[in-house]
Amino acid sequence: MRYFILATLLYCAACAPTELDPNQTSSADTSEVYRPLYHFSPEAHWMNDPNGMFYKDGTYHLYFQYYPEGNQWGPMHWGHASTKDLVHWTEHPIAIYPDTALGYIFSGSAVIDTFNVSGLAVDSTPPIIAMYTFHKRPGDVQTQGISYSLDGGMTYEFYEGNPVLPNPELKDFRDPKMMWDGTQWICALTVGQEIAFYGSENLLDWKPLSQFLGEHGNHGGVWECPELFSLTTEEGVRKDILLVSIGSGAPNGGSGTQYFVGHWDGTTFTAEHEDERYMDWGRDNYAGVNWWNAPTDRGKKLFMGWMSNWEYAQVVPTYKWRSSMTLPRELSLVELDGQFHIKQQFRLDGGNGFQANLEPKMGLRGANTFGINFSAEPQWSLRLTSAEGDTLDIWTSVDSIYIDRSKCGLVDFEPSFKNIMSGPRKTTAAEYEMYIDIMSLELLADDGLTAMTATFFPKKPFNKLEFEGLKEGTLTSLRE
Secondary structure, eight states, rough: OOOBOOOSSSOOOOOOOOOOOTTTOOSHHHHHHTTOOOSOOOSEEEEEEEEEEEEEEEEEEEEEEEETSSSSSOOOOEEEEEESSSSSSSEEEEEOOBBBTTHHHHEEEEEEOOOTSOOOOBBOOOOEEEEEEEETTTTTTEEEEEEEESSSTOOOOOOOOOBOOOSOOSSHHHHHHEESSSSEEEEEEETEEEEEEESSSSSSSSSEEEEETTSHHHHOOEEEEEEEEEEEEESOOOOEEEEESSSSTTTTTSSSEEEEEEESSOOOOEEEOOOBBBBBBSSSSSEEEEEEEEEOOOOEEEEEEOOOOOGGGSTTTTTEEEBBOOOEEEEEEEETEEEEEEEEOOOSSSSOEEEEEEEEEEEOOOEEEEEEEEEEEEEEEEEETTTTTTTTEEEEEEEEEEETTTTTTTOOOSSSGGGEEEEEOOOOOOEEEEEEESSEEEEEETTTTTTEEEEOOOOSSSSEEEEEEEEEEEEEEBBB
């Protein structure tokens, strides 16, 4: 277990910044220098999509796509980690291994079968039902399988009736996400660049219901990791949401996650808008889904994504381990100019650190681990600088938000990594949240209506902050 503490303030001469040596190339170098403190990252090896997240008995469980024999993508397993406060993480042994006959274990979901509709319970223990994609090579045949846990999600057994959904002669047929719609169990999964919906009474036998074509969505890359769920506004208006990740062709290049607002009638999902909408306009938030059964206010959900991008995920300079997850974010629904949008708010239950007033110019000595909450003029700019000359720039125009990491340390491992990223503003609301954690920036702008996430690899931690257009704010130092 790596232990993270929200701790003391930012500027003290005794706190020397961590030295980064970008010239080292072995697994013992920048692997630990760039390891985040309060985001989950695996102790070693490759990780991508979050899978099967659920909450039970005070513990949040996270499974993830994992290759335990290398630092690039390989035969997929389900890794496992858990937390009680979304800050302190414990990594557990692998939960689900590939099946020799049916293949690798690709992305999927997990639910708690409280009423034992599957019939897989022993005694009075509700089983945890995990549904995922088997990927068999050679041939790249994808089918859907079930595993179940009788010990709270620590270990799983293969269901003897696998596969529960055979392949209908499709190349891309994957990433099942289960949910309860009030009358039946629903499974959403991708079929090429469409979403197929299936229904079930027992989580084991599934019948086709409909397909969503998403005519007005982004079809620039393969569709992946869908999820159907509902959100409710503070005024009581309920809408159904469909998440769809795209492997390439996102607005700022590479992978990203779009969402549709609409209505689920028990058989069919219908979107109610024609514009493209994204969970995050930065380049480093992909394949995100919600926790099953997470404690939230009524009408909200708890979301987390993979903090990387398929264009460069396999070559980032961390070597021993690759990739981390985003911070958990609570999702809510708001109405703006007659349209409904997702609003996001960071969720860290592990406590609050000591705070200082945010000033237009400040010295920083906190190993790149801090959060700021601030209000600003409609157009503002923020620059973070290190003693080595690394700069990270964030700024706004009237209608857009920008992030430039092109001069922030190691950037040449992939050509597009240096590209400036931008996202549209839905409003010029003045409230912002931002977290920096060693090698990542997560910004919730304009009162949480626009999110932007970016990773970066500076040569030294930031030691200076310069802010133009600041009204007021607080800075919280986050130290190990």
